[in-house]
Amino acid sequence: MVKIKGYLVDLVESPANYPGHITITSKSGERGEITVWNKDIKLIKNTASMPDTPNLVPGSEVEVDVFVQDYKGKLQLMLQRPSDFMLTGNVETEIKTSKEVDGEITKADLGKTVSFKGVVNTKFVLGGLEKLVVDYNYGSIDVILFKSVLDELEQPINEGDNVSVTGKVDEYKGTIQVQLDSGIDIQIIGNSGVVKKKSTYKKPTTKKKYEKKDVPMHQGAVTTADKDKIIALKGTVSNKKELGNGVKYDFTYNDGNKITLLLWGSLLKYKQQLKDLPDGTNLEVNGKVEEYKGELELVPNHSANVTLLDKIDIIAKEVSGELTSANKGQIMTLEGRVYNKKDLGKGVKYILKYNGGNSEIALLMWKSGIKNNPSLEKLSDGQWIKVTGKIEEYKGTLEIIPKNDKNVEVGGN
Template identity: 25%
Template sequence: MSHCPSCGRYVGPYEACPYCGARIEGRLPFRAMKIAAVLLASLGLAVLWFVAVRSPIPTVQAGQVGATMNFAYVRIEGQVVRGPLYYPDSGYLSFTVADETGEVRVAAYRTTAETLRAEGRIPAFGDHVSVAGTLRVQGESTSLTINVPEHVEVFRPEAEPRTLGSLTPDDYLRRVRVRGQVWSVRQPYEGLTLITLRDTTGAAEVAVPQRLERLTGELLPLEPGQSVEVVGTVDLYRDTPQIVPASVMDLVLLPEEVPVAEPAQIGMLTEADVGRMVEVSGTVTWAEPFSAGFKFGLGDGGAEVTVLLWQDTYEGLPDPAALAPGAQVRAIGEVSTYRGEIEVIPARPMDVEVLVPGTGGTVGSTAPEVPLSALNLDRVGEIVTVQGTVVDVVSFSSGFKFTLDDGTGQVVLLLWLATYDELADPAGLNLSARVRATGRVEEYEGTLQVVPASGVDVEVLTPGQAEAPLRKTGSLTVDDVGTRVAVEGAIARTEPFSGGQRVWIDDGTGEVILLLWDNVYRRVPEQDRLIPGAWVRAMGIVEEYRGRLEVVPVLPRDVKTR
């Protein structure tokens, strides 16, 4: 009622007439209406909150997300296929979740990210997750931002025990448990450590990115030869399986050694074993250096195999000299073939163990002395003793070749640099020297060679001396190319080059270049005296290079200074 029932005047919301004072009956108090409105609104909000917290968050697939879902609060379920990435300074966390329809990048910031880290809710590569958050759709880019740490659920599968050689690309995203021996540890670039593990079945790499160390701590230092157990998820790098652990704590040192090769009988090795790691034991029957390393024969009484050590492996041995004929050796390496011959190639110095040192030499007095005419291809691989006169000498980057002649035939006596350096009388080993040598018969490009294993296998019976006419340095012409000459003079200047040293000498009649290849230059007696102003006498072969004449000494002792 808006009018007074007594005087009839308009009274509006008043409960008593302001004119006559009559009380207006039947009107609901305004205060009560305000209180009722507040109570009703509060009840509505309570009901809305109750419905909101009780209603399930809608789950969507990655492929269903579109522009109309921007800012929607949804749940994504799938497997972590990239990440996680975590930056402590900015508090940023991200990882990528994939299902059968597509991928969504998931991110968390600052407090949320730190809470996830503190509560151990950050998923690892390969984990199954259920994540709820706010969608952001910007063009082709789709991301989900975590607002509530409790809306992240992580499910980590049980690890399946596997051998390293059994891992294939089909194991991608499978969680495995492996045991192996640390073969190598390397960092291909800053931010990634690759640990190669090996067992008797094969090898695989464990990838530990720096982001994993940021989240779970520093990786324990590992050394080749240590045995470890690793739990992780299989990832692929160019279709090659790699194991990615969820934490650095998933790499555990083992007290027992994990073998990397199975013992094998030398006589049972065939081409079918190529690529396989084996452990062989036996006695060194012969040993010799070659241009890229060192090799030796290993026999177990019934058969023999060649063990090949590349130069860095050989130089890394605790005592390379102990690897001589008669030594008892155990070696682990990969089976290979070269020209139809089985070889075992150890990759690390620690894979060669000398149980009993050898006495040196090839086989000493047990090698039969044969005339050179008796050598033929059928004797390749045999250890023989030969005797003859040096009739020719050739220098090459890894050693020297001396042609021996005994009147019945000729053979090349090949001395690798390491063998030459062990000679008791290198000055006497020159043209016209009478020599006895024991070595292994080999064939190279159709030429037979006798290759001693050590300098003690070469005996100079009668010292030799190269002879050549002494020529004025300015008298040499292109007509002298190919001839052996002797020259002497003062050193005018020197110049190093990639293969050795050039020395200009002048006896007053003109300059000529003395070309010293590295294998010769490094072994010249009193080499440090090859400086400008010093007097030098040299014997060598005249050669022409780009219009310049050069005298090229063949042996280090063909160069003398004063």
């Protein structure tokens, strides 16, 4: 037997299939003159052979004589007689406590310990861990059970189980989740195997429209004193340079001053024409002033913050050779012969053989765009065509999609 002195961190009723037991978790480390066991140890008190101790609460100082045993790789202290347990007082200490949530669990709760009740909507087995999607009063949240927790469960948790959960709020790849420390942190409070309930939680389906902020036009030259500020400039672009995930221009503004205009791919996705601006194009830009290798840059964070002040005619590129996925999003002009018409209901699709007949691409024309020229829906096999459109990819197949019938020129067979 060993004698342990310390104070209680947590006191939890054991599962219903172990009546008459209470699990008490002791504190690791040292506290003043009180010697505490140097590992997290469970103290199991058999209440059938011990008088009730109504003053036993988290923070209670105790002294116990116990047997040490190993259970599933974790040490436990087994108390045999009432005389082996002594409550010596209560101390003020930092105790891990939690209360049942009264609202949705959000990023504001990161690092906190929370408790809630709910129903297991979905269960995922991911290698050595399980992820439970639990619907509770205020939404739906992922509950993570690592292998160490799963090993301590008295019975598996299944879809449809009503559960009580206590755990720490964490975030993984932008998703809020609750992680458990041990198997006693999740308890089944309803019958296992009930019919799975459909989640009542609905995530917002509409994105809030981005609102461009009014920023006063910057006067004079931009300097390092303007770093990290949001400013507005009107100017002219030149000297385009392709980047791995974007494009940059020289931007001349305010009587000949220059700054680098940096447009990232996430912005170009919504305004493709910004990727190929002719020299001399006039823009109004709201963006953040940044510095890279001693060079000042103007970086807008949204396509709404870049306004074309000129009408830009999109110049289609003539194709030489075969198109690839690298051409996605570009405006191209192809000519060749069409085959294998397929009616899609809202449009029509052909196979267009181009590049001297050595390459082919899907030609997709929506009826809404060619309503003024319905003959485009009835092209015969082998008919010559010249088309200007945007290159897209669907299920691994490249497509060219003209905006309307004005971008399609038809010849003979």
